[in-house]
Amino acid sequence: MEELNWFVDTLENEFQVKMDRRQISYEGNELYLDEIDESLIPSEMFDSLPESLLFETMLYEDDIKTEWLGVIALHPKTNEWCLQVILKDGVVVLRKKAD
Template identity: 50%
Template sequence: MKEHEWFVNIFKDEFEVEGELEEISFESNELYLDEIDESLIPNEMRDGLPKVLMFETMVFEDHEGIEWIGAIAKDSESKEWLLKIVIRDGETALIQLMVKEN
């Protein structure tokens, strides 16, 4: 799955952390935009996003015991990637908007 490959590669490229696909747990959830905390998707990034997002969420604990959470927020109908998010021990380490802002 390309979301999982992204998650492993983002460690190497952005955070210099090694991880393997076999070490990652993952799940998918559909969430309404108004249910998502502003700390995860700030209000200024919400314009143009659909009301319902599909989250492909991946979790990994590195050899130092740091928990990493990666999420790809996708349009639930088209499956287009809209946001890339990485959380390191509860703090947002990366959030990248993939859609054009209006």
């Protein structure tokens, strides 16, 4: 799974978090833009996004109980990546449009 690889690589390379992939939980959901919390995706980023997004979310809790949440927002028709987000204990520490 490409999204899981991104999550593991980003935590290891950007935040020096080593993990066991078997301890990562993940799920997928589709949300319309008006259902998305603005702390996750600010409304000023909505201009270039479709009406809804598919979210692949990955959750990992490290040895010191820090909760890491990775989010890939995908276009619902093409499955192209639109956004990448990492939260550390509920605070966004990385947010960028996908290349």
